[in-house]
Amino acid sequence: MSAAVLDLDLVPPLGEPRPHPVPEVATTTLPSGLSVVVVPRPGVPLVELRLRVPFAATSPRGALQHVARASVLSGAVLLGTAQRDAIGIAEALQGHGAELSVAADPDRLLVSTTLLAEGLAPVLGVLAEVLISAAYPGDQVEAERDRVAERIAIARSQPGVIARNALAARRYGTHPYAAQLPAPDLVGKVTAAALRKLHRERLLPAGSTLVLVGDLDAAAATDAVAAALGGWTGEGTAAGAPPAPTLAPGHLEVVDRPGAVQSNIRLGGPAPARTDPDLPAVRLASMVFGGYFSSRLVENIREKRGYSYSPRSAVDHLAAASSFLVEADVATEVTGAAFLETWAELGRMALAPVTEAELDAARRYVLGSMALSTATHAGLASTLSALAGSGLSAEWLAEHQRALAEVTVEQVQEASRRYLAPAALTAVVVGDAEKVTDALRALGPVDVTASAAAVPDPA
């Protein structure tokens, strides 16, 4: 069959867009300082709950220990309260379709669940119990700590995790963000007493945000939160991370993983924060480069050359640092060639303008995917919770959409020159050093480290 030519007369034109319903957001601050965000939404008879507690390591000195303790606390906080054991907590939630999950990242603890709408008050009651009177029973904490250490060992054997850690260590130096995954030996030393102290000092309502989205009434839900969580108090305010440094990119680092059949290429550098007026242009530049299937990077190293299954780029926000990130997992034998193509596409972004068609496509995709991702209870709840982490409200969504609509080709090029230029990016490759280093050295200086270095050095 001969190659098709796109006949635009044949492609059905797009109809008139229908406006997306704008969510009615009710925000209240309780006397304890907890911010409560409630959004009633039509749809299934469920409620999505997200409680975000800022929980960053606040200094480089204690960062590794804090990350280790936070990783154990995430599971151990559910091991019992003054009133119930772990099974009792789980059963009380399960009857309402709920199951609390607690996750720690470099910025926060996030407590999440879905629940049947009728169960809001009792589920909030169990949440309050956990926040106010988590018991941290010594024997069970030790067992949880051992399980966490085993799970971390498993996570650390994943090449993607090794690569993420190596890039963070390189980019953040001594800042707490460098410690993305705890060291198993530090996890092994966490005690129940340390967790009780951490809970008392850091798991605080002031500065935290509870988001509820779904089949509920805003006033009644807010009252239910105030009634259930009124007793959750504490001294001080939940704490975020200190400002992150921007370190010079330095040499390409190859993290040796002998025998690997694939190399994990990772590049990262600073990006504008959510409130920075440069952000819309950088997001669109990232899309054109590698942010979606219709991008230059995917066309080049996947659809033209077959080097990689899922090459991609993204703008990622932590509270104290935003990043432009590039990822590609490629066959060992094409590592140098794939790195070169990625590097060249970044250079092309920095030095030459994108086309109007590329910009318009990226813009429509970003706007469309924002609408899709907030069109479910769960998607909207997670989005609002993430915005709260940057001190922003739902209004940011509308403002950001307006700003995206106005970005010009020139602005994309300026943003690319500053943020996507290959010289501005820190680069890490996890792979078989013996097989990939020579080719990479042809492109610039390379430092090779043994894979054990993926474990953060407690400097």
Added chain:
Amino acid sequence: MTAATGADLTLRHPVERFTLDNGLRVVLAPDRSVPVVAVTVFYDVGMRNEPEGRTGFAHLFEHVMFQGSAHVPKMEHARLVQAAGGTFNGSTHQDFTNYYEALPSEALERALFLEADRMAAPAITEENLRNQIDVVKEEIRVNVLNRPYGAFPWLQLPQVAFESFANTHDGYGSFVDLESSTVEDATDFFSRYYAPGNAVLCIGGDLDVGETERLVRRWFGQVDAREVPPTPNTGEPSPTTVRRDVVEDRLAPAPAVALGWRVPDPVGDLDTYLGTVLLAELLSEGDASRLERRLVHDDRLAVAQSSYVGLFGDPFDVRDATLLTTQVHHPAAVGVDDVIAAVHDEIGRVATEGVSAEELARVQARTSAQLLRQADSVLGRTLAFAGAELVHGRAELAGELAARLAAVTPDAVQVAAKGLDPGTAAVLELRATGGAK
């Protein structure tokens, strides 16, 4: 216990259906609450249809379907969807392959044009096929070869649990088979399995039924009818013995074990099967579940455990034969036979003592919430309707599942547990041999 009653759990989305002259079955599930529409085509061909020597071909062909079509050049399928603000993907399952888009509703007709164009004539060329063989090999390296536990247990346990080629072979494919695939193979595969009469088109979300039917007839009515292959019988006689094997994983830092039991026919014996689906939830979902309590908290034998029905964890996307799988990651210091004995013991307790109505009601509440959550997304709902139409012949079943599960009795769960006989289990032990420290 105040979980919602069964009647409240029935999704009230109306389902309209019609069939085109070329045999294409069409399901419309309108819901105009958000201006989003989802379009999906399910073809009745999956990994179990692959012939010997062509392992991985169903999945490879799925990739080829994104390479353009009669009126759509390479890369343009993605551009036309994404530049309309939409997302797309496809996935290959044991019994079907699906393609889907979620878009702002004003882009509905564009999605219909794209799906109809590749249903009529995908761009099967030597260049596209070679390129996608390379891409699929990288996908297999990412997901299987370059990571610990990559094939465990989904590619390895079926070899122990089943007998027939359809049920035992590697659905991702061997590199030898993938590399030797030809354009002629792809053309034959398309001709045989991608007939309109072998597919279900489902459109959900913000749509007008009358207008959408007109658009469907306009774009899909042009696709020529072809002969439809019979649905192969992939069922097998139930095993009567224990089968056991060991795999070594040089990248894994710690051991693991998987047990698989044959379960009732998901389609022919749905009511009994639903008891097994709830049993899996009762065994492993959350801290209150039987195996989490026993293996993780009480006996401290395991780091993590999970039980699920269906090869990919969706109990409603498969035909016979399928498994309930229990998967346990345990420390090296714990003997695998201790883990296996504890699993059998816990299931044995359900089989001999049954479960209380209270415990089952809690599990049903949680299961309902998870089904409703999936249905909250237009795309999730549309895929569920299409899958139910293709596998079960009734799209409506997807909307009724939460209520059907809520009606399952404690007796049915006990019967399901009796089916998980230690004497008929398939056991796969993963030994961690070296690799990461």
